[in-house]
Amino acid sequence: MKTKQKSLISSLYALLSVVALALILTTSCGKNMKTDTPPVAEEEKTTDGAYKVVDVMPVFPGGDTALLNYIGRNTKYPEQAKLNAIQGKVIARFMVKEDGSVSDVTILQSANPALDEESIRVVSSLPKFTPGLLNGKAVPVWFMIPIQFKLQ
Secondary structure, eight states: OHHHHHHHHHHHHHHHHHHHHHHHHHHHHHHHSOOSSOSSOGGGBOTTSOBSSOSBOOBOTTOHHHHHHHHHHHOOOOHHHHHTTOOEEEEEEEEEOTTSOEEEEEEEEOSOHHHHHHHHHHHHTOOOOBOEEETTEEEOEEEEEEEEEOOO
16 A cells, blocks of 8 residues: 555655746747737836836947957047036937937936036937847837046
């Protein structure tokens, strides 16, 4: 009788292991399967129709290093900020539209109005990006960049 109980318990454990393994495989494989539903949750889309996260994020021509170099080369330290020894970090947010152009530049973190204004100017001058993609389709994507103003 004890042998039958042990055998039955072993069989139940084996069955539960198989069911658990099947659930794990189904769950993990389901993440990589192509479905009609977008991989980005609807809450990732903002009220203005742009996304925060997409399958392929927008890319500046030449990559992130080229973007930082562009900003460094094209940023002009405001005279008023120099005279008053104003330094700080500005965080700019902008939208990369479906065609790769930059729009809707705003300041998320301000350092000083003069530094903010210069940040908006330089970010607005950025050349077109390779647009972000969601399910293979170009979509508008929000992008953020810090701009550090530091006197030498």
